[in-house]
Amino acid sequence: xxxxxxxxxxxxxxxxxxxxxxxxxxxxxxxxxxxxxxxxxxxxxxxxxxxxxxxxxxxxxxxxxxxxxxxxxxxxxxxxxxxxxxxxxxxxxxxxxxxxxxxxxxxxxxxxxxxxxxxxxxxxxxxxxxxxxxxxxxxxxxxxxxxxxxxxxxxxxxxxxxxxxxxxxxxxxxxxxxxxxxxxxxxxxxxxxxxxxxxxxxxxxxxxxxxxxxxxxxxxxxxxxxxxxxxxxxxxxxxxxxxxxxxxxxxxxxxxxxxxxxxxxxxxxxxxxxxxxxxxxxx
Numbered sequence: 001x002x003x004x005x006x007x008x009x010x011x012x013x014x015x016x017x018x019x020x021x022x023x024x025x026x027x028x029x030x031x032x033x034x035x036x037x038x039x040x041x042x043x044x045x046x047x048x049x050x051x052x053x054x055x056x057x058x059x060x061x062x063x064x065x066x067x068x069x070x071x072x073x074x075x076x077x078x079x080x081x082x083x084x085x086x087x088x089x090x091x092x093x094x095x096x097x098x099x100x101x102x103x104x105x106x107x108x109x110x111x112x113x114x115x116x117x118x119x120x121x122x123x124x125x126x127x128x129x130x131x132x133x134x135x136x137x138x139x140x141x142x143x144x145x146x147x148x149x150x151x152x153x154x155x156x157x158x159x160x161x162x163x164x165x166x167x168x169x170x171x172x173x174x175x176x177x178x179x180x181x182x183x184x185x186x187x188x189x190x191x192x193x194x195x196x197x198x199x200x201x202x203x204x205x206x207x208x209x210x211x212x213x214x215x216x217x218x219x220x221x222x223x224x225x226x227x228x229x230x231x232x233x234x235x236x237x238x239x240x241x242x243x244x245x246x247x248x249x250x251x252x253x254x255x256x257x258x259x260x261x262x263x264x265x266x267x268x269x270x271x272x273x274x275x276x277x278x279x280x281x282x283x
Contacts, residue, residue, distance in 0.1 A: 008039070009046050013069070016047065019061030024049060027059050041109035048073040052107075053084050071117040074108070078116055079127055081107060087128065087139035088147050094131065094138035097121065 016022060028043050029036040043049065048060045048068050060067045068076065085103060086095045101120055104112055112120045124130045124137045131137075188195050197205075 005042070008042055012039070012042060012047065013062075016059065016061040016067075018063060020064045021050075021058040022061055024052075024057040024059050038109070041107070044077055044108050045074050045110060045115050046070060049077050049080075052077055052080055071115075074115045075117075075123070078104060078108075078123070082128070082137075083139055083143065087137065088144060090138065091144065092138060094129075094134075094136035097124065097130075097135045097137055100124070100137060 012027065015027060024040070024043060028039040031037050031040050043059060044052070046069055048066065050058045050060065081103065082095075082100055086100060097120065101112060104115075104120070108115050112123070116123060121130070128137050129140055
């Protein structure tokens, strides 16, 4: 009998070789049969199971970084089993030691000391908080606080989702078929529960985008053409530049006075007025 058990354990390990995670139901088969129940118990006793009490329980394969087997795997499975099934729901009240022994025997199918390698009382003292007088076990305050924190976060997320759904339901009238026919901005798919912009709005946006792209191309072509002609255009002096100096002598050129901006001939032709003459000029 012992030899057959060793062979079955070796077969299970071969199935875990080269794998990271293997579903418990695939590895152990149907737990409703005697053979399937025995394989389940062997997996519990010898290999680490993640989320061991859920329908999505996964067995760690040899390629998983947390792969363990033997007593270490059985101890880790026991801690998760006790916390999720008994200790956390019980809270500060705790669970009788005999109750934990019964739960362990149901899943592991063997004695506690034979499976884990130490007595149940010693194991509970090391891993949990144990009341020797009352013979009751409870999870540590740190574990309970962490689990309560996760539960609170889940509750907050549920409330946010509910508020979001309520807000969405309140807008159903806006996205109704009547609102679509009246020329609203959105279209609502009742079957898919999805909202999209109306075709009219999308067409208008696409038209604006196309017009902007065409204008950008025109501006780019105009700039490229202007840059290509820069080498052929004469350089214009700035508007504040002085006039070019006279190099060749011109005898007809008459200088202009800085004050009147007039030549001497223009001053001689200017009519004289009595304004500004002194009193003695007339006598």
